[in-house]
Structure formats: C-alpha cells, structure tokens
Amino acid sequence: MLDLRALTYLVTLARRANYARAADDLGISQPALTRAIQSLERQLGMRLFDRDRSGVNPTPQGRVFIDRAAVLVANADDLERQTQLTADGREGVVRFGMAPMPARALLSATLSRRLAEAQAMINDVVVRNVEALWPLLTAGEIEFFVSAEGQVPDASSVRAEPLGHFPTGLIVRRGHPLLDGAHQGETFPVLLSSRMGGVLLDMLPASASRSPHCIEDFETLSALTASSDAIWVNSSFAAARECEAGVLQELPFPEADAPRRMRIMMYSLERRTLSPAARSLKQELRRQIAILAKRAGKQSG
Incomplete structure (x- = not known):
C-alpha cells in the first residue's frame, strides 16, 4: 500500500526540482528524502526521477505517476482541512430551533457573527413555539432549541443548559x-x-x-x-x-x-453529543445575552 507521506515527498520534490530545497520545505534532511524516494521507486518497480547537472527531473513514467499522486495529496489535504473545520464548528450543517421571544432578541446578532466567522457552516433554523419544537428535538430533526425555562415536559432524556436571564x-x-x-x-x-x-x-x-x-x-x-x-x-x-x-x-x-x-435555556437530548457547531452557538448565545444585559444596565443607569 502506498504511503501518503511518501507521496507528499514525491510531489514536493517534483515541484521544487531540487532535493535540498524539497527537504527544507518538508522539514526533513536531504538523505531522509533521498531514501524515501528510493524506497518508493523500489516499491513501484520503476525509476521516477533522473538526476543530472540541470537538477531533478521526472522520468516519463514518473510524470504520469506524479500527476496522479498530486491529486491524491491534494484530496488528502482538503479532507484534513474540512475535518478540522468541522471539528472547530466552522463547516457542516447545524439544525436548531428557537422560541419566538429569544429568537427576536438573539437570532439576528448571533447568526450575523456566525456568518462572518464560519462562512462554510450552514445554519438551518426553525422559529416556533416550544410545543412544536419539542417533537422536532425528540425526532432528531433539530440538534437543540432555545426557550425560556419551564416550558418543556419533564423528561430524563433532556439536557438543559442555562444561557442567561431575560x-x-x-x-x-x-x-x-x-x-x-x-x-x-x-x-x-x-x-x-x-x-x-x-x-x-x-x-x-x-x-x-x-x-x-x-x-x-x-x-x-x-x-x-x-x-x-x-x-x-x-x-x-x-x-x-x-x-x-x-x-x-x-x-x-x-x-x-x-x-x-426568566432563565433562557438550551435544550438538547442527553444521549446525544453536541456538535462543535452547537457548542460554538451556545457560547455565542451566552455572549449576546451578556451584551443585552450590559446595554440594559447602562440605559437604566
């Protein structure tokens, strides 16, 4: 099986056309890079590069292989980037609900910030009363919803987390x-x-x-x-x-x-782990409530 790291070495060497410069880009020694390329050539049973005074040049069969390897390396890099974005809550889809009152106070400011910071994240939001949000939560159609405390049925399966007070x-x-x-x-x-x-x-x-x-x-x-x-x-x-x-x-x-x-709560199912995006939204909702409270305090003062 081909080693992705060795393919990365191969593509970097083809791009730099110089062992010393490629090794420097990769953060390894030149002998280590040479050994890795030689090992890959033995595994494939063909010579990938010719080396002369002009530098390092791919052989005809090496060029074909390098072009395909470059696609694999690029796809792997993209997968890693997307995985990291998803893990950071900056890519993917998050589906959630809000009751009308907290939605009126919080939703616009919260999503405005999220759209700026996580442009690849799709927000799928429903604004309904709690009696409509509850079945959506239990059916798994939304990950969480936000409402005032005391409006959901007593259920051991629900996780209730306070966001702040209105x-x-x-x-x-x-x-x-x-x-x-x-x-x-x-x-x-x-x-x-x-x-x-x-x-x-x-x-x-x-x-x-x-x-x-x-x-x-x-x-x-x-x-x-x-x-x-x-x-x-x-x-x-x-x-x-x-x-x-x-x-x-x-x-x-x-x-x-x-x-x-009234205490504003975030309700989710206890048995389900919150996604990174949901956790990010929870923190942003708390931040927006704190901003409203601070603004109200200044006005009353």
Whole structure:
C-alpha cells in the first residue's frame, strides 16, 4: 500500500526540482528524502526521477505517476482541512430551533457573527413555539432549541443548559394611559407570543383583560402594541429596537414588586453529543445575552 507521506515527498520534490530545497520545505534532511524516494521507486518497480547537472527531473513514467499522486495529496489535504473545520464548528450543517421571544432578541446578532466567522457552516433554523419544537428535538430533526425555562415536559432524556436571564415585563406604546394614570375604568387588551406566557399574567394591572390574545408573530405583536392600547407581556430584550427608538416602553414595576427575570435555556437530548457547531452557538448565545444585559444596565443607569 502506498504511503501518503511518501507521496507528499514525491510531489514536493517534483515541484521544487531540487532535493535540498524539497527537504527544507518538508522539514526533513536531504538523505531522509533521498531514501524515501528510493524506497518508493523500489516499491513501484520503476525509476521516477533522473538526476543530472540541470537538477531533478521526472522520468516519463514518473510524470504520469506524479500527476496522479498530486491529486491524491491534494484530496488528502482538503479532507484534513474540512475535518478540522468541522471539528472547530466552522463547516457542516447545524439544525436548531428557537422560541419566538429569544429568537427576536438573539437570532439576528448571533447568526450575523456566525456568518462572518464560519462562512462554510450552514445554519438551518426553525422559529416556533416550544410545543412544536419539542417533537422536532425528540425526532432528531433539530440538534437543540432555545426557550425560556419551564416550558418543556419533564423528561430524563433532556439536557438543559442555562444561557442567561431575560428581564420580564409589560410593554406598551409611548403615551399609553397606564403610564400617567389617565385611564378611567378602561380595560386593556393583553398580547402574548405563546400560551406558555400565561404564567406571567399575575404581573398584569387590574385594568388588563384576563383573556389574552396569543399571536406567534413578533412583528405583528410589535405593530399592534405600537398602534393600540394593548399590553404586551414580553421581555424588553425582545423589544429592544422599539424601546430604544422610543416607540414602545416598559411599564414600571410597582414599588412593592421586584423586577422579574426568566432563565433562557438550551435544550438538547442527553444521549446525544453536541456538535462543535452547537457548542460554538451556545457560547455565542451566552455572549449576546451578556451584551443585552450590559446595554440594559447602562440605559437604566
């Protein structure tokens, strides 16, 4: 069987046409290179190079063999490079899911960075509520998904890893009656992105409707909140763009209530090893949450 290292020596010598220069490129001694070429010639039963005052030149049969060997060496180099990229999480395909709220806050910034750093990695992302993401995970159609804690079934097969915390609040339009106490017995509609958000309904003021509307599309939720007196049960992280623009703002918490936080989790199957790409995404998601928290801290300060 042909030795790939010997073929690399052969191709390098043919390219450099000089034993000393080829040995230097390969990081070996000239006698070691000479012995390797001689051993390969004996194995093949033919002379590969002629050596004279003009240098080292392939024989006719050597040229045919060298051309084919060069293809093998190039393919091996490419395989090694691709394997390394895959091992580093920079090449391949990663399939994952996100619930709408963390997707609105994190997905664009996370993928923007990943597209710049890992251009050969294909990201296949679904944004759905947890009740739709869970069967995709258990069926192996996605490697992991990201959502707020407390929304997945209790299962020993699931791996739950914390990514960070989001603040939980009530988002309204600028000039909303609740901001200045100008409402006179009005009842305000309530918007949720998921029925799972119903666990936060105890945060609502007495004037809020107890029959919330559930709308999965965040662009619609944002537009409705900005154009009506609806109260959006959400995180300011997922409405950061609108809040920074002054279109929406968060209702202040009553003095008796401390601000609330929800833990954002990455869920995967315990029995399956996370790919390098998934591990890279986990770290980037944590980084993006930290950036949002730092930005929110500066604004509140």
